[in-house]
Amino acid sequence: MSLSEDEFNAELAAALESKLGTIEWSDKRFVFPLRQRHALDYVKESIVLVGDAAHTIHPLAGQGVNLGLLDAKALAEELQRGIEAGRSVADPTVLLRYQRRRKGNNLSMMWLMEGFNRLFAQQDLSIRWLRNIGMSAADKVMPIKNQMIRKAMGLDS
Ligand SMILES: Cc1cc2nc3c(=O)[nH]c(=O)nc-3n(C[C@H](O)[C@H](O)[C@H](O)COP(=O)(O)OP(=O)(O)OC[C@H]3O[C@@H](n4cnc5c(N)ncnc54)[C@H](O)[C@@H]3O)c2cc1C
Incomplete structure (x- = not known):
């Protein structure tokens, strides 16, 4: 919230891995807590x-x-x-x-x-490493991946 518009746009572009290119304009910012x-x-x-x-x-x-x-x-x-x-x-x-x-x-x-x-x-390197291995394994094993997709789409509810 304390960034200038240009700084914020640069951070936003970086967070989006610059997939949308340079961000030139963004709307007014608000802050609200995300609660479960x-x-x-x-x-x-x-x-x-x-x-x-x-x-x-x-x-x-x-x-x-x-x-x-x-x-x-x-x-x-x-x-x-x-x-x-x-x-x-x-x-x-x-x-x-x-x-x-x-x-x-x-x-x-x-x-x-x-x-x-x-x-x-998690910032712990070993946990991040294990997490990445697990995510990439789940991405490659089609039955697990399909089950996750079905669950996310609400087809197995
Ligand atoms: C930052 C953020 C990102 C999200 N991204 C996604 C996403 O990518 N995909 C996804 O599926 N979900 C996403 N969600 C969640 C999604 O927005 C909500 O789950 C969804 O909008 C809930 O719909 P709803 O109809 O139950 O409630 P709401 O959308 O909150 O609708 C309730 C409506 O009731 C109105 N209302 C409240 N009180 C009263 C009253 N007393 N009288 C009359 N009207 C009233 C409100 O103004 C509102 O229009 C996101 C949520 C947040 C906060």
Whole structure:
């Protein structure tokens, strides 16, 4: 925040490995903390939390929107199922089914992102070396890579 615009643009270009070339202009800067949060319950009486209202995760792998969309899909499916069974949409049996479907999945993705965050923040050379070996191995072993891609795309949720 204390850098001049030119200094900031130079740092930003370096952080992007200059893949976009020289950065000549950037908009006004703001600072806000990135917090990981998770609601204890997604459902209370007839109130239901979805997306970032229920969980915010470190924006490390672009998972926030995916998780919210998966919440919305699961909630829509459980409401539909409840209606077909003749239940009210506010029936706790219906809403808690949504919570059960999503909570474990969201928590596991949150902890995975937190793990990556801590791993990539490590300055210790031996840990960084092991991390790089592991990442490059995962990149080369197609079944592992495909499984990670499917998980990140929300296809195995
Ligand atoms: C720096 C950063 C980078 C990110 N990068 C990515 C990324 O690359 N990929 C990705 O998938 N996700 C990313 N995310 C996460 C993603 O932005 C969120 O997960 C996603 O926007 C959550 O969607 P949402 O609809 O649940 O909530 P929000 O997008 O927060 O929408 C909630 C809306 O409700 C409105 N609102 C709040 N209170 C009230 C009120 N009382 N009355 C009426 N309206 C209200 C707000 O103004 C807002 O428009 C990033 C997040 C951050 C902070």
